[in-house]
Amino acid sequence: MAETVRRPGVDAQGYLVREGSLARVPDAFRPVVATARDRLADAFGARLHSAYLYGSVPRGTARVGRSDLDLLVALGEEPGDADREAVRALGEAVDKEFPLIDGVGTLLYSRDRLLSNLERYDMGWFVACLCTPLLGDDLAASLPRYRPDSLLARETNGDLARWLPRWRERIEQAEDTEEARRPLVRFMSRHLVRTGFTLVMPRWQGWTSDLREMAEAFGTYYPERAAQLRTAARYGHEPVGDPDTLRSYVDDLGPWLAGEYTRVHGVKTARPD
The missing domain is CATH 3.30.460.10 (Beta Polymerase, domain 2)
Structure with a gap:
């Protein structure tokens, strides 16, 4: 009989537990x-x-x-x-x-x-x-107790498609220097890794806030994109000021991730602001 895998971040009943103290x-x-x-x-x-x-x-x-x-x-x-x-x-x-x-x-x-x-x-x-x-x-x-399910995935990060046009504007408006681009790379890298993780969270059935662990969990289900998310996890901690990285985020990884997220979980409920 196969052993059940106990993922981090959940209790014995499968509810998410508070991560800090x-x-x-x-x-x-x-x-x-x-x-x-x-x-x-x-x-x-x-x-x-x-x-x-x-x-x-x-x-x-x-x-x-x-x-x-x-x-x-x-x-x-x-x-x-x-x-x-x-x-x-x-x-x-x-x-x-x-x-x-x-x-x-x-x-x-x-x-x-x-x-x-x-x-x-x-x-x-x-x-x-x-x-x-x-x-x-x-x-x-x-507030209720939460499980790592598709509803939670949709309502936390199911709005990447809405963010991408704003990201493109921020990239265009940023100064053409490595120093100006590093904070954008750091922010967008973290956002993409977290979105990739919550895409697979209902299948993974656990929680982590560690970017590298998030990328590894994602790669289990999307091996063809695993290297991209591992790189993004690294840049989330040690960002580069490379303009090609930013372009790849808004022209390749981001649009793919937004489309796959919508296909799997749907679109996040719109907020008035």
Whole structure:
């Protein structure tokens, strides 16, 4: 009798488990996390419903001088321009104060948006499974448990076709230098690898946020494209400033991946914004 393979990222019942925790934050990053927490509380006061960490810092894989600090903020009301400016200024100040991080990125939503039916299998899942509570009441308590199924795949990354025209515009508008192209390569590489992984996630039946593991899982089902995703996973960590790489993303790998994603899982439900 064949042995059942137990994939990472799921419990014994096949539900996705939360991947990070404050206990996993590396010691070097604890002061920056504490500072960000305190300044978020000061900036938003009673309007702040909750705040979360996500990414390499709460997973315990952050690298000094190379990793950024990723935050998600949930307000009790819809955020406005002043709120977006507040998180931008806060991020710049924390980044300047702590050289060990390579930037601060903050997602800003209302509590109601994160708990809405529209976001249940996208940002709701993101909060419940990929975010680590930092401040306030954890929204995961009001969200369902999730399985790595086709609905989750569709609603997380089933919109690559919508992004590709914007990517082409960003490439055309970028300065013609390696330095200007590297951040684009890093961002697009990561997006493509994650999309490739969630394409096969329902068959793989697990979860990982490691780009290399994502690429390997994808390659199991699409060996003819495996080398491209492995390269993208490498560039997600160590980006190059090669214009041919960007062109290959928007002219070859991206369109193929978008078409295959639509064929297998359908198109993500449109958002008003």
